[in-house]
Amino acid sequence: MERQIDLAADNGVDFFLFCWYWRDNKGPLNPEAIQNLPHHTSLNLYLKAKNKHRVKFGLLVANHSGSEIIGAENWEKATEYWMTYFRDNQYVKVGGKPLIVLFNVKGIEEEGLASMQAVAGRGGLNGLSIAGCGSASTPGFTHRTHYNIIPGYSAGSEAHPYSELVEAHKKNWAGTPAQPYIPEVTVGWDKRPWEGANGLTQPEGWYFPDRTTAQFEGFLEDALDWMDRHPDQTTQERMMLLYAWNELGEGGYLVPTRDDPDASYLRVVRDVMTRQHKKTN
Template sequence: MRIVRLLIPVMLLLGTATRHASAQNTGNPIKVGAYYYDGWGGKNAKANDPNEPWAKNAPRQVTKRMLDEFADREPLWGWRSDSQEIMERQIDLAADNGVEFFLFCWYWRDTQGPINLDRIAKLPGHESMHRYLKAKNKHRIKFGLLIANHQGAEITGTENWKVATEHWMQYFNDPQYIKVDNKPLVVIFSAKGIENGDLAGMQEVSQKQGLAGLTIAGCGNTAGKNFDVRTHYNVVPGYSGGPEEHKYSELANAQRKQWQGTKEQPYIPTVIAGWDKRPWEDPSGNGKGGAKQGWYYTDRSPAQFKSLLKDAVDWMDVHPEQTAQERLMLIYAWNELGEGGYLVPTKGDPKASYLKTVKEVVAEQNKKVK
């Protein structure tokens, strides 16, 4: 996934005093969701290249640089996650560690020519969600959609947004679908890629299909757009600013600076587990074609991540009028291994220490509200 490209100054919005704001706590437990990227299955683009033997059995988004320089990011079950067994294992991992729902990336990829939703549903990028839907332990966590309307997956025109919404009704009507304000939550990756008429068309379709409507969240700058909620996929200073090493604290502060909402358009805070997309960058061809070199943040730690998680909870405690009443928090990401934001257990972190910090923060919060 690409990110919101913002170069923003380091700014700490929350003082330590907010850690003691329990008097203003709404009394509701937090609900933690994680973005799920479905890039770790299928056939690698270089699989049939005799000069690239490493790619023969590699999944789509793995690069040679990942294997050579970033092997510590390989999940304990291997680079491939395209099996029912591994999906069910991930559901249990999430549920056991405080993650209440996955937001699966969903790609249109059919805006030119005749619409073929059956074909779209089978395209690479949707397999993991369908494995989730078939999982025997599906009941343990909820799910939702992040509409990845960018980089060749743009949905253009109100009619296409309506057709897509009709297709998504099968998911919205699933009892495990995540809701905000008693309506299915849909997150739109690119707020600038959808117009108010398109948003109205989505609401119209959902209401005609018997729902009270949708809660539609826009990522990034939602000015002038009739989104119900604002959020982010992530916020990364220096996305294409050249290869520079930076501190995780700068990355964390960039997220904090965005935690601002209104009663009319609440904000769902995003917490970032890390950022380092060098495995996808390499002018020699060992990365992904077209990946621009940018800043990377190498000193992340579970303690720093936990501090950011707690600050997000504290922000919701102090500003209940600026966030959703369900007190949702979104983590970038469950498994963005190529970009350095992940919670899954890996060879470099076999005990899933970042995931365990989620469990600790959720347990602490639940203890407060009981």
């Protein structure tokens, strides 16, 4: 993990969002099961890393099938569990408040969102920045974003140009002063390893095999340009999310691989952010 932190920090990545999973699914809080869940190994290693000061962290609550949080009381318990993270000096903030991203916006109601804010207030925080992936129309979501945007997710196995993926994202970049949007950029998408009986039984869908570093660079530049042109629709921090650091089974990753040992897409992030810092400083 310390090598990954250095790799991220040296290449323009400011923070990691770690996926966090509730246990027991559709049941009460089970702290022991949560702590021992292999899915949380990367988060636990980060928290123990000697160089964690180089990259901040946050939580992306993966409240999808298998990790559903049901009812306001359980959202309250979850937030009480997360308070230790929120109080960490390295926890990422938006508007001075800890940022937490919820994957499934349909998995929480207004009462649950209110209970999250109440726990934060009782714990001495001045609130939470709660971003929902997708529509996030339920009152209580302070921000909107996406985990990723995938045309043809289950439309059958077909190769499509990466440019279609880019355009699908750009059509969704829209926020308001009341609910700013955090733009998301998908590095790549090809989940064929996870499809069918030999994978994770996911449905066959479109994949985008023709991406290039030049296309990805343009995608990042477009996201920065959108924030420049719409400061009232996004965060003051000009935050952007990248899908993903290491979703290797879905084709969305920045880490070095056997076929790309130099992490060429991560180098693009470094180059774009270096130019951005020179532009704004």
